[in-house]
Amino acid sequence: MAAAAELAAAGHRVTVFEASRTLGGRARAIELEGLTVDNGAHIFVGAYRETLRLMARVGADPERLLRRRALHLEYPGELCIAAPRLPAPLHLAWALLAASGLSWSEKFAAIRFMQGLKRANFRLPRDIAAAEYFHRQRQPERLVRYLWEPLCVAALNTPIERASMQVFANVLKDSLAAGRAASDFLLPTVDFSRLFPEPAAAFVIAHGGEVCRETRIDAITRTIDGFRLDAKGTKCGPYDKVILAVAPRHLPKLVAGLPELAAIVAQVNGFEWEPIVGVYLAYPEDVRLPFAMVGVANGTAQWLFDRGQIYGQPGLISAVISAHGRHEAMDHDALVAAIHAEVTRILPGIEAPRWSRVITEKRATFACTPGVARPPTLTPLPGLLLAGDYVAGDYPATIEGAVRSGIKAARALLGEPGGAPRE
Numbered sequence: 001m002a003a004a005a006e007l008a009a010a011g012h013r014v015t016v017f018e019a020s021r022t023l024g025g026r027a028r029a030i031e032l033e034g035l036t037v038d039n040g041a042h043i044f045v046g047a048y049r050e051t052l053r054l055m056a057r058v059g060a061d062p063e064r065l066l067r068r069r070a071l072h073l074e075y076p077g078e079l080c081i082a083a084p085r086l087p088a089p090l091h092l093a094w095a096l097l098a099a100s101g102l103s104w105s106e107k108f109a110a111i112r113f114m115q116g117l118k119r120a121n122f123r124l125p126r127d128i129a130a131a132e133y134f135h136r137q138r139q140p141e142r143l144v145r146y147l148w149e150p151l152c153v154a155a156l157n158t159p160i161e162r163a164s165m166q167v168f169a170n171v172l173k174d175s176l177a178a179g180r181a182a183s184d185f186l187l188p189t190v191d192f193s194r195l196f197p198e199p200a201a202a203f204v205i206a207h208g209g210e211v212c213r214e215t216r217i218d219a220i221t222r223t224i225d226g227f228r229l230d231a232k233g234t235k236c237g238p239y240d241k242v243i244l245a246v247a248p249r250h251l252p253k254l255v256a257g258l259p260e261l262a263a264i265v266a267q268v269n270g271f272e273w274e275p276i277v278g279v280y281l282a283y284p285e286d287v288r289l290p291f292a293m294v295g296v297a298n299g300t301a302q303w304l305f306d307r308g309q310i311y312g313q314p315g316l317i318s319a320v321i322s323a324h325g326r327h328e329a330m331d332h333d334a335l336v337a338a339i340h341a342e343v344t345r346i347l348p349g350i351e352a353p354r355w356s357r358v359i360t361e362k363r364a365t366f367a368c369t370p371g372v373a374r375p376p377t378l379t380p381l382p383g384l385l386l387a388g389d390y391v392a393g394d395y396p397a398t399i400e401g402a403v404r405s406g407i408k409a410a411r412a413l414l415g416e417p418g419g420a421p422r423e
């Protein structure tokens with residue numbers, strides 16, 4: 001949708017083929033017990049400048065749809081880091097120096113860590129695992145556990161023992177080390193389909209384009225006239241220009257008839273995958289977390305979100321578990337019981353949830369490991385481009401990474417000789 005909106009804004013009539021009825025891919029709306037929720041817990045940060053720009057462009061006002069909160073990392077009873085509304089870099093220095101739950105040596109170690117990255121312009125001589133880098137920089141174990149590891153796993157969805165430190169450094173550069181607003185948390189007040197994909201679809205249609213839902217493309221073939229798309233036996237096209245913005249696991253089958261993409265398919269087939277698990281727990285409406293988003297210390301879940309405070313769904317708590325871990329050995333009941341126990345550590349005495357749901361994306365993202373080879377936007381076939389959170393770029397598999405990839409593909413397409421895409 002980012003690619004389509006960018007092309008529509010440039011004056012091109014775009015056709016979007018979407019396999020599902022609901023737009024958004026792995027960040028989309030679903031229905032649970034009569035409530036509209038998301039297929040997983042996601043947040044924005046102020047550094048998501050391209051996502052925020054496109055939201056505004058398609059009429060999805062970020063100031064209305066996102067609740068801005070200054071950086072606030074809260075582990076009830078353990079640690080709190082809160083950034084004041086001061087200019088950068090004072091906001092981060094103040095947040096670290098005033099943090100509760102950290103010793104002075106740990107606070108200065110965190111400041112020293114960020115200063116070292118800044119002096120190196122956030123570029124590593126050689127990409128290594130984040131855990132190894134933290135060790136080399138003599139970061140205290142408690143600081144890693146409560147600050148660097150949660151941020152790294154949340155951004156890269158990869159355990160720090162295997163996560164790319166260079167990609168994490170890219171994220172830190174654009175968030176904690178940028179302007180004060182870049183480190184803000186932006187909490188969506190609507191489901192993710194309504195946050196951007198649906199307004200983008202309306203924008204595309206208003207600019208003469210088309211969004212074909214429940215239209216799965218099974219194969220792409222190249223003919224003398226251009227690219228043809230096979231949708232349930234019906235050939236669509238020909239098109240001079242095509243952007244493949246599918247999940248990477250769907251790419252190999254889709255381009256099986258295009259031998260020129262064999263090297264790209266081999267790259268995708270070589271990916272390792274990381275899951276994301278979302279758990280919804282429905283409590284009585286008076287149940288409320290102390291903050292809209294809280295961390296879980298040494299828990300099964302990593303973060304808990306109070307959807308009553310964010311979405312106006314009182315009593316509904318969502319938990320997110322990123323990357324591989326011990327939770328994968330638990331069945332539904334055991335996982336819900338473990339997370340309920342973690343909620344009761346924060347809210348002692350609450351009753352068991354009225355209902356619960358577990359949503360698992362087994363291949364939510366590629367494992368963002370040091371030096372992982374990601375396919376480029378441009379393919380060996382002129383006019384055929386790739387977009388998605390797995391395509392080569394500075395960002396990990398996040399919403400901002402996906403949006404930037406879509407914009408890059410659209411701009412590359414517009415810069416190619418041959419003019420506008422064929423209708």
